[in-house]
Amino acid sequence: MGIRFVLMVNKQGQTRLAQYYEWLTLEERRALEGEIVRKCLARAEQQCSFVEHRNYKIVYRRYASLFFLVGVDNDENELAILEFIHLLVETMDRHFGNVCELDIMFHLEKAHFMLEEMVMNGCIVETSKSSILTPVQLMDKTS
């Protein structure tokens, strides 16, 4: 199990999407999100995109106003996770066209569906954009 959670948080520290691959209670999530968001937002642009927090390593990346934070195990390849975030953004960009924070807010379930296609059991299972998007788009058409 490599990926423990995927978070999208905006510059003000508000959660825009949260997916956990291990069970945490509501209170635990709240505390964890608060702590790591504070840590990551405080970091300067040129510093590492990686932060250690408790037993997690957090890989984060900023796109405009939105931060993507991925919590991983200690032996994960941080650079690959950093690129995984970019792949996720590119995938959403292909679907929404110039994806922005509002797209994710208005289509929260779609963003989740894409993530569901890409990550299962905390593992990256699919990295082909067309394979990720086909089911999502088929679903759009049929309903």
Next chain:
Amino acid sequence: MGSHGGFYQSKEFLDLVKSIGECRSKAEEDRIVLNEIETLKRRISEPDIPKRKMKEYIIRLVYVEMLGHDASFGYIHAVKMTHDDNLLVKRTGYLAVTLFLNEDHDLIILIVNTIQKDLKSDNYLVVCAALNAVCRLINEETIPAVLPQVVELLGHSKEAVRKKAVMALHRFYQRSPSSVSHLVSNFRKKLCDNDPGVMGATLCPLFDLITIDVNSYKDLVSSFVSILKQVTERRLPKTYDYHQMPAPFIQVKLLKILALLGSGDKHASESMYTVVGDLFRKCDSSSNIGNAVLYECICCVSCIYPNPKLLEAATDVISRFLKSDSHNLKYMGIDALGRLIKTNPEIAEQHQLAVIDCLEDSDDTLKRKTFELLYKMTKSSNVEVIVDRMIDYMISINDNHFKTEIASRCVELAEQFAPSNQWFIQTMNKVFEHAGDRVNIKVAHNLMRLIAEGFGEDDDTADSQLRSSAVESYLHILSEPKLPSVFLQVICWVLGEYGTADGKFSASYITGKLCDIAEAYSNDETMKAYAVTALMKVYAFEMVAGRRVDMLPECQSLIEELLVSHSTDLQQRAYELQAVIGLDAHAVECIMPSDASCEDIEVDKGLSFLNTYVQESLAKGAQPYIPESERSGMLNVSSSQNQYHHEASTHGLRFEAYELPKPVVQSRIPPTALASSSELVPVPEPLYSRESQQVASVTSVSDAGSSELKLRLDGVQKKWGRPTYPSPITTTTSNTTTQNTTNGVTQVDNLKTRDTYDSRKTPVEVCSEKQKLAASLFGGTSKTEKRPSSGGHRISKTAYASKSSDDISSVKAALVQPPPVQPPPDLLDLGESTATSSAPPVVDPFKQLEGLLDSAQDNSAVNYGATAAAKGPDIMSLYAETAAGMETSGIAYSTPTNRDDLLSGLSNPSTRSVPGGTTVTQPVQFSKGPNPKDSLEKDAMVRQMGVNPSSQNPNLFKDLLG
């Protein structure tokens, strides 16, 4: 793609999202969400809600939970929604359920039935939705309910279904390996699936399986190698390409698996060399993803059986990482260095200055990673510098989690490599003082034992010096206001045992201090117990020495208080103290011999001192003693085990409990145990024989050499430490540079590297300081390298005694000595010119993009009247940096005119009128990325929907990618 038409949501939903988006504070957000909860509670249970509406409600529930509030009132509606016929509604229902419930929630049982039904659906998308849910919701108990169907789906005609079925099985394996143990072979089969997606997914469960049991999967080595080969040869569909790299995420996973399989297996490793070597050549080192794969290659190379060529390639990549300007790459470089150092210890020396730069960086992540590296490369020659640094860092941070980690590392290193006992005690003092409550109690016991045992049996003066210095330092430390109790226990014990030993301090002074401790920490009973026992020892030693015991009044009152203590332990100690004081000196000497804490207490099991008494009794006609084993005939309740066995076999029934299985005792020696040192620590060979052996392994030479010089000292400390890694005897990999080149040549090398760094870091003084640090850390420069290898003979011939002192203070020497090679000024200039031309910094395109983005953003902030003046210089410098980077890297991301654009944009507000459309040309990769027209359209549409970009959150509308 169709998403713009997706604004079918109700006004209510849009308003909710809008208001959440515009919140300025957590309190405001909470208010909105609480309000929303009230609305939903009312609405969601109304009858006959249309599907669409219900789906929207559920999404709103997801928002409620995402923002940290309880939405359990609506869980049941999400569960109900999974029954729906409409695919989108159903999948949203499943999604909500997986977000809301953990696998042991009561409501899950209501879904299992639906999942079973959906797994049989004709619509493969329904099956996929159900399999997603299976991965999240099925627990150990419910696995059997869906297992047969999942297995059947492994052969489904749709690749998406097969992939998810594999992952479902993987999930079952994670949850309960035994439930699917008979199905594990399916993973092997699916590795050969026609679809690359299924194959890629199968790597996840296989990785887990191989981690647990490598040997059962050795036969797959050739398959993995050939898959990796095909991937690198671009045999996979184009859609798996990412930034011109063929399926990089699959490559990473494969390399991880190969690392596992090749670890310690020469044969398997050999079959991997070619493909990994190809990867080193093929990877695009200018992109992040290329570097990610390269990093994974290094990890793999460091795990498998070493190959000189690959190690060289790995070293090259590492030096490129470390020289990069990107912190991310530096971080990866440091990490990779830590991995490779196991097989190739001298590579760290090539990068000493880069490592020190990282150590002194303000970036905490990088710093911590560097400490991890230092921890791995600690040896007796550099332990003092490293541990000092670690302690300084430990003091500077607040995070308790890391404080504990670093404290335990300091202790571990100090125990293992301490150059002198004095240093060890001082280091321990520091660790205890600043992180005392976070270290293991065993550490305290080790410290006491070290003080008690000292150097060894024959050097009594050194021992007593050590003890006096410990006592002195503790008496000094006691003036601190608050000390951790573990540390105080050590202090009490040492003061009791050795406080008066050298006659420097009077008994009344020591006892006074002990009473102070007991008083100051009066609610800590363990503390008091230590203090009272220490008091007893001090008094006993006084009596033995023939001095009169004058009990201080505060001691008297302390003891009186303890005599009536609630704690029986304290009571007993107090009574014992009283009793001991009442005895005569001879008796006291027998009870409390001075400095006898390490002496073995002999127990006379045969009770031989009673022999005369027994003889007398026998002579008087007493019954002789019959040993238990000979008493089998008697009916005795407390008969021995033999009898039980005997009786059991005759009667056939046993009523007593079965014996507990005996734990295996010997195999596990705790690292701190006082075990025979020769077994735990490889005893270094004498230097003389080593020299004649042609220095086979450069790796351990410096280590072995210095530890040899330190004589018995090391042996003593190493009793408590574990050896880190078995000293790597890698004759094949021994680096040729250090071995073959003369000192002169290596010096030149050092010079070169230093020059490049010098030019990078302009102040020369700082640099020479760094060099000193580097020298002390790495023992790195030619000076120190020389000692163990070529200088060994000479030193050994000359003064033996001077050698040890020389080595113990090697660090000091290194600091005092002028740095071995000071670059002359003209060389510096030369270095400067070469640095700019020869070492192009690897530019991370995204980093740059982000940088540009950010400046664009700041611009917009300027637009809204934010701190323009304050931000200005930052942006300029930021831009200047990126521009410079681009120029040297030779990637034409931007032209000089762009710089002008951006700069003028900064000064001229009119160019900022287009939000989201930055004026910078984009890298080719994002050709589909930002499009000002598009953004404007979207912007307009959103405005139509009633969501106005307010001044509060201007960035809401900025496209993520551009």
